[in-house]
Amino acid sequence: MKRLAFLVLMILSLIEVVDAQDKNISNKLGAGFHLNQYQNDFGLGLDFSSPYFVHDRIAVRLRGNYMFNEHIKNSKTTWTPYSNISLGLVGVAGKVGNFIRLYGEGGIIGIFPSNEFSSKKSAFGGYGLFGYEFYMNNSSNYFIEIGGVGTNATADKITNQPIYSNGLLISSGFRIQF
Secondary structure (H helix, E strand, O other): OHHHHHHHHHHHHHHHHHHOOOOOOOOOOEEEEEEEEEOOEEEEEEEEEOOOEOOOOEEEEEEEEEEEEEEEEOOEEEEEEEEEEEEEEEEEEEEEOOOEEEEEEEEEEEEEOOOOOOOOOOEEEEEEEEEEEEEEEOOEEEEEEEEEEEOOOEOOOOOOOOEOOOEEEEEEEEEEEO
16 A cells, blocks of 8 residues: 555656656647557557647547457458547646656547448447657657457357457557647
8 A cells, every 4th residue: 555655646746747847749730550459359540639739738539440350250260350430539647758748548439340240330439548658759759558448349240249349458659740
């Protein structure tokens, strides 16, 4: 318990110090490429972020992903492609120096599955994540995100009707600001 209290105090004091430092991290329009994992499904995608507003702490982010559902077809494991799109709000939790931004993001997600594994045309749900942007310069960064996604989507054309695009969400990529 003492360690947890110490950790919370350190984080709070770090946020105060960070707010007092220079604002060299870009708050402009951004575009990025990422690799991700939604539960057992691998994907790659693009994202677009609005300029930050409300004291450079809030942005809107649109993501589009080309995903691959791993399943068994004709006694062989295969990957079947499908897509998803999400729209969310990004909230800056703080900055470390002038090269790391910590943020949270949450929003809605729409899934457009393949008719090879689902009889539904679409599924909708929500997502939330925590992320870190590591700036190499004022306008480009690498990022790492981890969170969760919930859509209630099932692959009803596959034996046992497994869920997909539910659970753990991991993403990493590169983003530039204009």
